[in-house]
Amino acid sequence: MTVTSPKRAAATVPGRPAAPRPNRMRAWATRAPLMPALVFLIVVTQLPFVATLVISFFDWNALYPDQRSFAGFANYGEVLTDPDLRGSVWTTILLTVTVVLVSLLLGLLLALLLNRRFRGRGAVRTMLIAPFLLVPVAAALMWKHLLFNPEYGLFNGILNAVGGDGAPQPDWISEMPLMAVEAALIWQWTPFMMLILLAGLQSRDPQLVEAARMDGASDWQVFVHITLPHLRRYLELGVLLGSIYIVQNFDAVFTITSGGLGTANLPYTIYQTFYQAHENGLASAAGVVVVLGSLVLATFALRVVSSLFREEVSR
Numbered sequence: 178m179t180v181t182s183p184k185r186a187a188a189t190v191p192g193r194p195a196a197p198r199p200n201r202m203r204a205w206a207t208r209a210p211l212m213p214a215l216v217f218l219i220v221v222t223q224l225p226f227v228a229t230l231v232i233s234f235f236d237w238n239a240l241y242p243d244q245r246s247f248a249g250f251a252n253y254g255e256v257l258t259d260p261d262l263r264g265s266v267w268t269t270i271l272l273t274v275t276v277v278l279v280s281l282l283l284g285l286l287l288a289l290l291l292n293r294r295f296r297g298r299g300a301v302r303t304m305l306i307a308p309f310l311l312v313p314v315a316a317a318l319m320w321k322h323l324l325f326n327p328e329y330g331l332f333n334g335i336l337n338a339v340g341g342d343g344a345p346q347p348d349w350i351s352e353m354p355l356m357a358v359e360a361a362l363i364w365q366w367t368p369f370m371m372l373i374l375l376a377g378l379q380s381r382d383p384q385l386v387e388a389a390r391m392d393g394a395s396d397w398q399v400f401v402h403i404t405l406p407h408l409r410r411y412l413e414l415g416v417l418l419g420s421i422y423i424v425q426n427f428d429a430v431f432t433i434t435s436g437g438l439g440t441a442n443l444p445y446t447i448y449q450t451f452y453q454a455h456e457n458g459l460a461s462a463a464g465v466v467v468v469l470g471s472l473v474l475a476t477f478a479l480r481v482v483s484s485l486f487r488e489e490v491s492r
Contacts, residue, residue: 226468233461240455252462262463264439265446272355272442273423276362281415283363284370285408289400291371292378309368317432320361325349325433354438358429366423370415377411378404410484413477421474425467443467 236248256262291302308316324331327348336344350357381404389399427444430436436445443463451460 229461233465235458237458252458256463265441265443269442275359276423277419280363280366281370283367287371288374306368308365313428316365317429321433354434354440361429373415377408381407417477
């Protein structure tokens with residue numbers, strides 16, 4: 178004969194709900210402090226996005242609010258077929274690819290340099306990180322006025338000091354506008370790539386490098402066969418995170434060129450469509466396209482980050 182405890186009998190009585198499991202209660206207790214932050218995040222980010230998504234399906238000009246009508250996917254079709262918008266998409270792709278690849282290459286070279294021990298390495302590291310800590314608008318203004326200005330800019334001053342009075346004095350922004358924007362962004366994002374790759378280099382197993390050198394491997398062979406395979410995940414992470422930001426970049430284009438001379442990327446075109454043409458529906462559709470593209474990149478970035486964490490835990 179078996180005796181059933183009162184608690185167990187109460188939990189198994191038909192028609193009476195089972196008592197909550199302690200583990201579930203503990204999980205909710207740990208999540209409860211995060212609920213206010215989650216609610217605030219939803220209100221601040223998700224509700225405006227839902228409103229933008231709804232507006233993107235309407236033919237809505239702010240100057241003629243009474244003529245608003247449902248347009249379906251017509252705004253998205255115009256985003257994909259309008260020559261100006263397609264040109265801004267191509268400019269965005271070109272700007273993103275150039276900035277990410279060049280800053281990644283420079284960041285790799287600087288990371289390899291800072292991974293070596295030398296006197297003053299801490300001061301050099303601090304100075305190299307400084308560009309990434311500047312406000313983007315302040316960095317763009319510095320490049321526009323202190324470096325690119327044809328009358329008192331540093332670049333033309335160097336040319337004048339080297340070549341004398343007959344040295345060329347180019348107007349950098351007018352003659353090479355897209356390169357001017359790319360240079361400012363590369364200068365600001367190279368430290369970010371450097372930090373990611375430096376963290377990857379410092380997580381490399383030093384015994385593996387020592388064993389390769391004892392077997393007669395040169396520096397180039399160690400770099401190609403050991404360092405690069407180890408940095409693959411970090412390189413992917415740098416590319417994805419950099420692409421997410423550069424795709425959405427607005428500050429440098431707006432500050433340096435004001436979107437002129439073929440430098441208008443998709444975020445700046447959205448700004449023009451919304452604030453100057455007052456086409457709320459079309460601007461919302463273009464914004465949704467940017468968000469969806471960023472979400473695709475962010476999904477790959479999260480996968481890379483999670484794989485990095487799994488690799489660190491398995492070691």
